[in-house]
Amino acid sequence: MFSSVAPGVFWPALAIVLVTSGLAIAFPEGTGEALAAVQGDVIGGFGWFYVLLVAGFVGFALWMGFSRFGDITLGQDDEEPEFSLPAWFSMLFAAGMGIGLVFWGAAEPLTFFTNPKPGVExxxxxxxQSAMAQVFLHWGFHAWxxxxxVGLGLAYAIHRKGRPISIRWALEPLLGExxxxxxxGDVIDVVAIVGTVAGVATSLGLGVQQISAGLVSVGVFDEAGKPLMVxxxxxxxxxxxxxxxxxVGRGIKWLSNANLVLAGVFLVALLLLGPTLFVMREFVQSLGVYLSEVLSLTFDTSAYTGEDGQAWQAAWTTFYWGWWMSWAPFVGVFIARISRGRTVREFVAGVLLVPTFVTFLWFAVLGGTAIxxxxxxxxxxxxxxxxxxxxNVLFNLLEGLPLGGLLSGITIILVTIFFVTSSDSGSLVVDMLASGGDADPPKWSRILWASMEGLVAIGLMLAGGLIALQTGAILTALPFSLVMIGICLATYRALKAEHRLLLRAESRQRREELTREVGDELTDNFDDHFAEPVERTVVDVLERTERRGRKRKP
Structure with missing residues (x-):
């Protein structure tokens, strides 16, 4: 039964998850206090590091997409993509940040509008405008x-080099086989598994908070307490x-496609039932404000706004950067797994640009309507x-719109399916890592890791709810951020080496073609222009020699 797992990865990761979740469930108050204390140290010491690091990741992603490496295929040169574009995009959204989009879609812009970021007046x-630009920063290019x-480094290693589906192999060009x-390599994968479980558990915790609030809003339950959430x-x-x-090919794909359609229907309905013209004007204007301020927002660490600014930074921007990085092993492995046959440029454009635009539209509709x-x-x-x-913000918003009850029901279904797709995708990725990169790990271990994610979500929920969930995401991101720096260096080294070999091969081919063409041309020219004169010269020489010989005879 256990022969299919990688012992150096499976057992340490399982032990860490069991111990941390067990402590959180057994001692919720003490765990919550400990997490709060550690969070203060991490934010105070490494908040600036997260900001600088994420800015570097944006630059790296754009560089890879627009560089000379963009034509390299993540697979064999003539290989077709495994999934169609619509199916690929739907799985990207379902695995990437679906629960968060529904949870924060109306709440975050409204929060930044009513309680502005310290220093914003x-x-x-x-x-x-400032609220929407800040939201775009948290959920846009930087997140993706x-x-x-992670996804690009893994996709290259898996599909181009034929390596197992494991984080460690993205670092092979840097560390060596x-x-x-x-x-x-075992340590790298253990860190990735723990980060993935914590990141998915954070999303699950957010999801059940909103589902429970929705059930109370439609009158199914009277109170959204912890027993209901558990x-x-x-x-x-x-x-x-x-x-x-x-x-992946059945349940995950089908649920992702269904949820994408349902999310689209919900978005269009809200746009039509709400202040449509205002939302469209607000979307265009907010996009312009974001693009004009993105550089200053990227490097803003709230350095001049005192303790209030640092507290805000910890609760929002640093949390998001930590959350996305804790999700990076899971989402990176998953999008690498479904991106076979794409070029580097297609991968970057698909993962970075398209989801970002749709995310901006989502927040413009939900957040703009709320504001x-x-x-x-x-x-x-x-x-x-x-x-x-x-x-509660989204359900409060829907209550004031036509068909509010129906839209609330759709919201509950949306979050539930996002919950399921996040958990099943995360479980599959964790199982791949724990099984040594097996693309089709055994079913018993998939069930185990899905259960572990639910257990961690329960533990963090009991230990302090949203604050504990945020702290868990930030803390697990710190060690994995170092792995991500290594992945950037390794990916560049691998792509540079292949591009160099490609240039040499093209140069060799051109020389061979040039030699062949030049050689044939010289032969033809020789036959056309030199053969007859040479023949005449030879005949003349022979005739003169023969005449001299006759003269010398007595």
Missing amino acids: GDSGELA AIYVV ERVRGRF GLIIAITMLAIVSVVSG YTQMQEGQTLLEEDGSIVSE
């Missing part, structure tokens, strides 16, 4: 560039197990005490 219009870094196969995690994890056992509603006199999406409860 102005009238309502200026605050709204993190996925490009011997180190990658040994303990050093029950939802258990129930939906069971659905994820059914999906992950069926594999518009809040700006209208006599309307509010806030709680009775004036606070914002993130999981």
Whole structure:
């Protein structure tokens, strides 16, 4: 039974997950206090590092897409893509950040509008613009560039070089095959598994908070307490197990396609039922504001806004950079697995540009509608005490629209399917890593890791809810960020070496063709222009020699 796993990866990763989740469940208050204390140290010491690192990842992704390496195929040179473009995009969204888009779609822009980032001032219009630009920063190019870094390195190693599906092999050009196969490679994969489990658990925790809020909103339950959330995690994890056992080509693909269609229907319905013209104008204007300020936003560390600024930075930007990096092993492996046959340029464009544009549109519709509603006199999406409860904002917004009950039901279904696809995709990726890169790991271990993700989500939920979930994501991202730096260096080295070989091969081929063409041309020219004169010269010489010989005879 255990012969299919990689012992140096499977057992250490499983032990870490079991111990951490067990402590969180057994000692929720103490775990919550410990996480809060560690979070302060990490944010205070490494927040600037996260900001600088993510900026570098954006530059690396753009460089790879526009560089001379863009024509290299992630597979054999004549290989066709495994999945069609629509299926590929749907799986990218389902695995990438689906739950977060629904959870924060209306809540985050509204939060930044009503409680601006420290240092941001102005009238309502200026605050709204600043809010949308900040949201675009958190969810746009920077987030997907993190996925490009890991996904591209892995896709090249897996599909071009025929390596197993494992994070370690993305570092082979930098570390060498011997180190990658040994303990050093085991450590890399263990870090990737722990980060993946924590990242997926964070998303699952956000998802059940919103599902429970939705069920209360439509009147199914009276209160969204922790018992309900724990029950939802258990129930939906069971659905994820059914999906992950069926594999990528069936359950995961079908659920992803269905959810993409459902999300599109929801987005169009909200756009048509809400302030349509305002939202479209706001989308274009917010896009312009974001593009004009993206450089300053990228490197903003809230250095001049005191403790309030640092607290805001920790709760939002640093959390997002940590969350995306903790998800990077999972999403990187998954998008590498489904990207066989794409070129480097297609991969970067597909993963970086298209999802970013659709994400911007999503936040423009949900966030723009929420801000518009809040700006209208006599309307509010806030709680009775004036606070914002993130999981309630979207349902509060839908209650004021036509067909609000139907849209609330669609939202619950959306989050549930995103929950399932995140869990089953994450479980499959973790199982691949724990099985030594096996593309089709055994079903029992898929079930095990899906259960582990649900267990960690329960533990973090009991240990402090959203704060504990955010802290877990930030902490697990720190060690993996070093791995990502190595992947950047390794990917560049590998692509540069192949491009150099390609140039040599093309140069050799051109020389051979030139030699062949020049040689034939010289032969033809010789026959046409020199053969007859040479023949006449030879005849003349022979005739003169013969005449001299006759004269010398007596």
